[in-house]
Amino acid sequence: MTAIVVENISKKFRIPHEKKRTLFHNLIGIIKRQMSYEEFWALKDINFEIKAGETLGIIGKNGSGKSTLLKILARVLYPDTGTVSQEGKVASFLELGVGFQSELTAEENVYIYGSILGMTRSEVLQKYDQIFDFAELNNFKNMKLKNYSSGMYLRLAFATAIHANPDTMLIDEVFAVGDTAFQKKCSDKITEFQNQGKTIVFVSHSMESVKQICQRTLLLSGGKIVSLGPTENVIKKYMEISQ
Amino acid sequence: MFEYRELIRNLTIAELKNRYQNTSLGFLWSLLSPFLMALVLWFVFKNLFKQEPNFAINLIVGIMMWRFFATATSACLQGIVSKPNLVTKVYLPRQILVLSSALSALIGSLLEFVVLIPIIYFLLGYLPWTIILYPFIHFIFFLAIYGLGLLLSSFYVYFRDLSQIWEVLISILIYCSPIIYPISVVPAYLVKYYMLNPITHFVFIYRDLMINGQLPSLTNLVVVVLFALIMLLIGNLVFSKLQRRFAEEI
DSSP states (O other): OEEEEEEEEEEEEEEESSOOOSHHHHHHHHHHTOOOEEEEEEEEEEEEEEETTOEEEEEESTTSSHHHHHHHHTTSSOOSEEEEEEOSOEEEESSTTTTOOTTSBHHHHHHHHHHHTTOOHHHHHHHHHHHHHHHTOGGGTTSBGGGSOHHHHHHHHHHHHHTTOOSEEEEESGGGSSOHHHHHHHHHHHHHHHHTTOEEEEEOSOHHHHHHHOSEEEEEETTEEEEEEEHHHHHHHHHHHTO | OGGGHHHHHHHHHHHHHHHHHSOSSTHHHHHHHHHHHHHHHHHHHTTTSTTSTTHHHHHHHHHHHHHHHHHHHHHHHHTTTTOTHHHHSSOOOTHHHHHHHHHHHHHHHHHHHHHHHHHHHHHHSSOOGGGGGHHHHHHHHHHHHHHHHHHHHHHHHHOTTHHHHHHHHHHHHGGGTTTSSOGGGSOHHHHHHHHHSHHHHHHHHHHIIIIIOOOOOHHHHHHHHHHHHHHHHHHHHHHHHHGGGHHHHO
């Protein structure tokens, strides 16, 4: 059973020679014929499949297209060619705490973040206590989020996110932040998700983490797939081309 | 989009809270300011238009309506750019971001309407029964504004001076319909241009329902409904085309 099928994806970015952010500048540009831009193909002809319950790592140099690919999977960016089909509920963790409003209390923010992650109000109500227990923030439920420390912020965001119960998770190096205790909680939770049969796509620079949790890995370079297969082999290939 | 109704609700409430959180009078200010504006204008104009019946109340209703238009469109315009994370880091139908801005402005306008009712009663001596039909015209106006909001918000992502441009347009547009002055002072050769402006028709309907106790004329109704439908259509079309590259431009 495949969870994600990526067919023929290409993505180009338009990089204007001069960034024009206003109507005024654009009009001037059209008149003066200065509307040239560079085309940068961040991804070219990407094809692969991810099986349900699999954890796929995506590695590559900076600028190889990893984040772009993940954003396309998250449906934040639209590809220029090709299609992506996904089964089940997909939650993207490109950043933790998306939609958090600093003027509102932690409790209200959990409801907002929960609904962004696809949880219904009753679901959040049900898991409310578990979320705050996991985050160890039971005494701070009614505090405004702007008064939270960055560690508390992360814990609250992560606690809410992991209770969202998606079928597929897209993770972009978010778990590289936080203290050791937090990191340990993250990796424990990921293991738990894997045992539950969830599909995970994991973009990272840390070969350690990738080796630890991913069965297969995808290596991108210059927007193209260089290697796709068992993690050990692909990491070796990555080391080779990095020389 | 119906699946996302929880999120729409949450975002609307968050936006309302944000708007009134740090202001000293809070929500009361948004009630006070249109009345102050109407008061000043009434004072200035009463000596020019004293033969007009019910000038004060017509003015206040017109101002209320216009303020809803101005506030809602400005809020919608910023709707996408003000919530960058919800565009670049997570997937959701982006129309939600504009809808929640429009809804928060709608709620504000409904509260203003509630305060308006005793004022109408005070100035007229009675309440026309047609005032009960207010929700219908307000809903049509809301749809038109939401459609326009979709248009504005998607362009604003690419053209950041649109907010200033729109501000100027709004301050000019208020003179293009009989809000601050009655239609009777408009020279005959210009009246047909006023009738081309859909806002004029909205004003007439609002005043008919809330002051004159009359049902709106068919022409007015057809114009406003058509306008709302067209705005929704164009707004959605343009938005769905332009939203593809939102995450690259924000």
